[in-house]
Amino acid sequence: MGPIAVTQLLALISLTVALDNGLLKTPPMGWMAWERFRCDIDCSDDPENCISETLFRDMADRLAEDGWKELGYEYVIIDDCWMSRLRDEQGKLQPEPSRFPGGIGKLARYIHDRGLKLGIYADMGTHTCMGFPGTTLDKIELDAQTFASWGVDYLKFDSCYSNPLEQMLGYPLMSKALNATGRPIAYSCSWPVYVGGLPPAVNYSLLGEICHLWRNYYDIQDSWDSLQGIVEWFSNNQDDLQPASGPGRWNDPDMLIIGNFGLSVDQARSQMALWAIMAAPLIMSNDLRNLGNIERAILQNKVAIAINQDPLGIQGRRLLQEKSRIEVYWRPLSHSASALVFLSRRTDMPYLYHTSLAKLNYDAGNYEAYDVFTGSTVRGLNATSEFTLSINPSGVVMWYVYPEKESKQADLPHYRHNKGSQFTFHKANARHHTVL
């Protein structure tokens, strides 16, 4: 691209308006192919698991039939490796015909017919990370129009094989191009990862204006080490990252790997709890056709989901790192409630942690706490009352904390997906539980 084109593009950027189309007032929820299925394109030897329309139809069926959709898990997102190696005669991206014989438009209809939404992947650069056709600056409008014409609802825009100048031009241009299609399309930007994830290289105000969510840090892998590294990076940099987040603009620590091979049950609860506290997208990458009951229950935990989807949309923070390697995370929620996660980074045995709400900056008063993963309720919690929790190694205790109620029943949040992003309070039959 010559210098004149760059000048013209820079002029366009200054006119960029917010992609404020009302989408993703709460973090997106759904399923994405990458972490679990990668770039498996071997449909002859691995027909069930290769990147093909069969895989996405299977996952749409599971989301629609196994209770996921009602909980808010609605996006089915294609990642890299869906494309043909060549654009078509008009220069448009096209799916690999042997693996997507019906085309993306037909797949979108299948997904929409089940009350779900379709996401797709493209790459700002000469090639996608796996070497398929990229979206160079001159192709941005065409590709946005192609996606809209297929009925795509979400775009993950990666950034392999481009330089920082092209990224600076391309991400706002794609935002504008998606807006110009007239179709509301959620826009996930991988841009920050490619420039280190932090200011001043990353302008989070700008990202908040042009993208609905963004990947700040490296890809998650199927291991507790990878997950811990991500949580640590986000927490160490929370002063920069936490204020960037809010309704319609989310930090994305990457996919939920619960149900795969790398996490114990305690570690799976830890991911669910920490992603809820961080107001992170709840986008699973697992095999919904083969999911253990315990992992399913963790991913379908209604209170954890309601905390994640809280309408205030305030990302939580790490409050404390104890010498004992217990960490405390906190997130303010609507209706004067809050969530606490007590994470053990120990590797020995369940640890007895002594604290009080006052030590965690709570105002004087009386509280109750609902234990998100055991379903028990802790009553009569004066801010100054000391309590003791038993936290498993690499596990969590997660509390939903709210001001004491007159009634004997817990006031639990309930995220009602079909009514939009709103909470209703319903009475649950919480059992009485004595504070340890």
Ligand SMILES: *[C@@H]1O[C@H](CO)[C@@H](O)[C@H](O)[C@H]1NC(C)=O
């Ligand atoms: C396009 O942007 C305008 C201004 O932010 C917004 O009102 C409109 O809803 C957007 N439309 C789409 C389809 O994104």
Ligand SMILES: *[C@@H]1O[C@H](CO)[C@@H](O)[C@H](O)[C@H]1NC(C)=O
């Ligand atoms: C960051 O982006 C915002 C919004 O577009 C802009 O007003 C601001 O000047 C930018 N900051 C820097 C340091 O470039």
Ligand SMILES: *[C@@H]1O[C@H](CO)[C@@H](O)[C@H](O)[C@H]1NC(C)=O
């Ligand atoms: C809570 O603790 C404070 C300070 O110890 C005390 O003044 C207050 O009466 C307590 N409230 C209840 C309801 O126990």
